[in-house]
Amino acid sequence: MDASLQSYATLLRRFSDIPDSEWQWFAARLHARTLRKYDYFIRSGEQARFIAFCAEGLFRFYYDTENGNELNKSFCGKGDFVASFHSLLLDSPSRLHIQALEDSELWVISYADYIGLYDRHVCWERLGRRMAERLFIKKEQRERELLLCSAEERYRLFVNENPELHERIPLYHIASYLGITPVALSRIRRRINLG
Template sequence: MELPVAYQLLRTHLQARVRLSDDDFAVFQQYLQPLTLRKRQHLLQAGEPCTHLAFVTQGCLRCYSLNAQGQEHTLQFAPEDWWVSDMYSLLTQQPSALHIDALEDAQVLLLAQADMETVYARFPVFERYFRLLMQSRFVALQERVNAALSQSAGEKYQHFLRKYPGIAQRVPQHFIASYLGITPESLSRVRRQL
């Protein structure tokens, strides 16, 4: 039987990273819950505990925080083929400090935190996959902190373009400036110089 497109995308994503049998994926997909989000709709709001990992199969989501003055600080963009979540809240079950919303109409596959241990126990391949995913996230976080401390605005923007190809044409520039930690005016200058 042919898989729906969303599940095909996830299957391809997983198989590029770990060996996965048809039977393993057939059972794994039973733990996934499809969800459609409209543009600007929240997947998670600050103050709520994060209970799911979300794999984006269509559209683009954004993870951000708000400071005391109400300024947004974008932490991550999640286009198709990316996972998004508040990992701190997911793992500690503390209220989230982050918001996750859809920048475009989007579709995601949700994996509940409550099901993750069951999946790990039944299918060691998924424990390996999620360990690799967490390692990748840790490396990306370290790169991001280092870039914030040592790179120029132009270098940060060029790194952004490599990390998120095509996103610059899909999301408002002020969100990109927020991700880079610079003002929209500085981003405009950098873009003109490039």
């Protein structure tokens, strides 16, 4: 088995005990996809049809504002799932863009095949529930930080929780994610001696 596919199996089995026969059925429906830096997994306005697992690389999830600004919602890297869940769950156009920030490798499955898993074996329902719980916790933590933490506290949390990503993401993207200007981020970094 491909090493990145093996790491995907290992990750999913941390969430649910997936029998080998179920894994083989699932793996047969996966296909590899390569995205180059700045390529899009999905653009706002497109209908999502796939869920992916990031085997290598880095992505940003962002929204466009009416005045043409880009607001970063989140980042994901190796070991994370890549999807426009709003679009998939509501069968509506995506409201966000998902863009590769580095050359990236994905394992992709159609949403139709993914949903079909739930009727095959209880392991897939357990996996889906635990993935949803993980996403909910991440979303709740992000909301808490935006509501209760200062910009400096949000930056420190970002650096501490994402030490490997921090060095790979351009500072203007981090500033957008934190809800501040690049100038404000530069001041914070100088104040805490990071650059």
